[in-house]
Amino acid sequence: MKNTLLALILILILSCKPEQKRNDLIRLSGPVFGTSFNIQYAADESTNYSKQIDSLFNAVNQSLSTYQIDSDISKLNRNEISEVDHYFVEVFNTSKLIYKETNGVFDPTIGNVVNAWNFGAETNKFLTDSTTIDSLMQYVGFNKVSLKGHTINKPEATYLEFNAIAKGYGVDVIAEFLGSENITDYLVEIGGEIRVKGKNTEKDSHWKVGLDEPRFDGEQSVFKALELRDEAMATSGTYRKFKVDENGNRYAHIINTKTGYPTKTNILSVSVIAPDCMTADGYATAFQAMGLEKVTDFLTSHPELKVYLIYEDTDKTLKTLNLNSFPE
Numbered sequence: 001m002k003n004t005l006l007a008l009i010l011i012l013i014l015s016c017k018p019e020q021k022r023n024d025l026i027r028l029s030g031p032v033f034g035t036s037f038n039i040q041y042a043a044d045e046s047t048n049y050s051k052q053i054d055s056l057f058n059a060v061n062q063s064l065s066t067y068q069i070d071s072d073i074s075k076l077n078r079n080e081i082s083e084v085d086h087y088f089v090e091v092f093n094t095s096k097l098i099y100k101e102t103n104g105v106f107d108p109t110i111g112n113v114v115n116a117w118n119f120g121a122e123t124n125k126f127l128t129d130s131t132t133i134d135s136l137m138q139y140v141g142f143n144k145v146s147l148k149g150h151t152i153n154k155p156e157a158t159y160l161e162f163n164a165i166a167k168g169y170g171v172d173v174i175a176e177f178l179g180s181e182n183i184t185d186y187l188v189e190i191g192g193e194i195r196v197k198g199k200n201t202e203k204d205s206h207w208k209v210g211l212d213e214p215r216f217d218g219e220q221s222v223f224k225a226l227e228l229r230d231e232a233m234a235t236s237g238t239y240r241k242f243k244v245d246e247n248g249n250r251y252a253h254i255i256n257t258k259t260g261y262p263t264k265t266n267i268l269s270v271s272v273i274a275p276d277c278m279t280a281d282g283y284a285t286a287f288q289a290m291g292l293e294k295v296t297d298f299l300t301s302h303p304e305l306k307v308y309l310i311y312e313d314t315d316k317t318l319k320t321l322n323l324n325s326f327p328e
Helices: 002-018 049-064 074-078 086-101 107-114 130-137 163-180 277-290 292-299
Strands: 024-031 035-042 144-146 150-151 186-190 195-196 204-211 222-228 230-236 243-244 250-255 262-264 269-275 306-312 318-323
Touching: 002 269, 024 049, 035 086, 049 074, 049 086, 049 163, 074 186, 086 144, 086 163, 086 277, 107 130, 107 150, 107 163, 107 250, 107 306, 144 262, 163 186, 163 230, 163 277, 195 204, 204 230, 250 277, 269 277, 277 292, 292 306
Parallel strands: none
Antiparallel strands: 024 035, 035 186, 144 150, 186 195, 195 230, 204 222, 230 269, 243 250, 250 262, 269 306, 306 318
């Protein structure tokens, strides 16, 4: 009887023990896509997805990296293949949508023109001649490229490059994988492009991220901190890659898809919040080239996009513009 009573008490104690909360975050980081990644998610300490995540990174690279000579996109650009995988199809379709919405300001066929401009050159003079640019521009135009099923049809000389949207897509691939594993609290960041869900369980608060201050000295500092809630954010900046002509005009590394020349702009940084990071990434690039007035007009019919711009006024002071209720 005594033993039975002890057993009942033990069962009662165990059944009343509070469920252990998953406050600890698993952190993974390393190099990828020519930059670095930072992933945090709440799960049991034995739940480590590093192998699966590395495999997904490799798959995206194999599909979309123009820096890999044996990738699908590199082979496609050499006209060696026409069939592509589902990663390529997803990026292609979103790129086509943004291309149409921005009237061609966002155009993945501008890659060869971008390659022609050497933004890493020590001199600040434009060395690319108009004949070269005119020759390359005749093959620019995403409307010349079509997709049927998994088959790409393009002019032989057209060069495709998704570098302006691929990092954001990589973020989405990892975020969706974590979601498929029933991870409800995570942050995925690749090279400054971010997607979050749930909370930072260690701090029991929404995920907090920072926007870089535009600085031309190469240093890094936080300009603004904000909370993200089940959404993604991408930032495109012109203050690290630019050219200056003999008159002191600064031209961004963002190429004007209509002219083939670098964009003259006073916009230093564009941050876009969207439901997914691929969309945010693509529009952040497009908005750099569109200018303040066109971006403002565009967003009146796109309430799903929240935008924060940092720009240089005529007196060289930094100004900001908050559109569609970007979080303060």
